[in-house]
Amino acid sequence: EPEVTQTPSHQVTQMGQEVILRCVPISNHLYFYWYRQILGQKVEFLVSFYNNEISEKSEIFDDQFSVERPDGSNFTLKIRSTKLEDSAMYFCASSESGIDYEQYFGPGTRLTVT
Amino acid sequence: GESVGLHLPTLSVQEGDNSIINCAYSNSASDYFIWYKQESGKGPQFIIDIRSNMDKRQGQRVTVLLNKTVKHLSLQIAATQPGDSAVYFCAEKSMNTGGFKTIFGAGTRLFVKA
Numbered sequence: 001e002p003e004v005t006q007t008p009s010h011q012v013t014q015m016g017q018e019v020i021l022r023c024v025p026i027s028n029h030l031y032f033y034w035y036r037q038i039l040g041q042k043v044e045f046l047v048s049f050y051n052n053e054i055s056e057k058s059e060i061f062d063d064q065f066s067v068e069r070p071d072g073s074n075f076t077l078k079i080r081s082t083k084l085e086d087s088a089m090y091f092c093a094s095s096e097s098g099i100d101y102e103q104y105f106g107p108g109t110r111l112t113v114t
Numbered sequence: 115g116e117s118v119g120l121h122l123p124t125l126s127v128q129e130g131d132n133s134i135i136n137c138a139y140s141n142s143a144s145d146y147f148i149w150y151k152q153e154s155g156k157g158p159q160f161i162i163d164i165r166s167n168m169d170k171r172q173g174q175r176v177t178v179l180l181n182k183t184v185k186h187l188s189l190q191i192a193a194t195q196p197g198d199s200a201v202y203f204c205a206e207k208s209m210n211t212g213g214f215k216t217i218f219g220a221g222t223r224l225f226v227k228a
Contacts, residue, residue, distance in 0.1 A: 004157075031214070033214070033216075035216075041220075042203065042218045042219060042220045042221055043150075043152075043158060043203060043205075043218040044218070045215045045216050045217065045218075048214035048215065050214075055214050056214040056215050058215065091157045091158070093157075098214065102160045102163070103160065103216070104160070105157030105158045105159065106157055107155075107156055107157055108156075108157050
C-alpha cells in the first residue's frame with residue numbers, strides 16, 4: 001500500500017538555525033499538507049499546497065516558514081530561524097483531491113530545538 | 115472563534131464492549147467531519163468521515179453520528195479490541211476557510227482492557 005514518508009525521523013537543532021523537513025507524498029496525490037503536534041497536544045494545521053502554490057495557511061505559518069515542491073516527488077517544510085517553541089512533531093500529509101478526500105499522514109519528524 | 119473539542123480526555127472500556135467517543139464543534143459552517151486514530155509514535159490515521167448533509171455513516175465496526183442541531187459528533191466502535199487503543203481525534207473542515215484547513219480537536223485516549 002502506498003504511504004507518505006518523511007525524513008529525518010528526528011532532527012535536533014540549535015535555536016536560530018535553519019531546518020528543512022522532507023516528505024515524499026503518495027505519487028498520484030495532488031494536495032499536500034504540513035501539520036505540527038506539540039507533545040501532548042492536538043494536531044495543528046500549518047499549510048496546504050496545490051498546483052505549486054500555497055492554497056491555505058494558518059496563523060502559525062508565519063514568515064519563518066516556507067514550503068516547496070522542488071521536484072516531482074518531494075515536498076519540504078523549511079523553518080528559517082528555529083525557536084524553542086518550534087519543538088514538535090511535524091506531519092506531512094497528502095490527498096488525491098480537495099475538501100472531502102482522505103488525507104494520508106506520514107510518520108512524522110520530531111524536531112527538537114535546543 | 116471556531117473550535118473543535120472533546121468531552122472526555124480518556125476512556126477506558128472492556129474488550130468486547132462498545133466504545134463511544136464524543137466531540138463538540140462550534141463552527142456551524144463546517145461541511146465535513148473526520149475521525150482520526152493516532153497510535154503512539156505514528157501519524158493520524160483516517161477512520162471515517164461524514165459530510166454535513168448526513169446524520170450517520172457506518173464503516174467496518176465504526177459508526178459516526180452527526181447532530182448539527184447541537185453541533186455534536188460521535189464515534190462508536192463496536193466490539194472494541196486491544197488494537198483499538200489509541201488517541202482519537204475529531205476534525206472538521208469548512209469551505210469558509212477555503213476547504214483545505216483541517217481543525218483538530220484535543221483528542222481522547224481510549225484504553226481497552228483485556
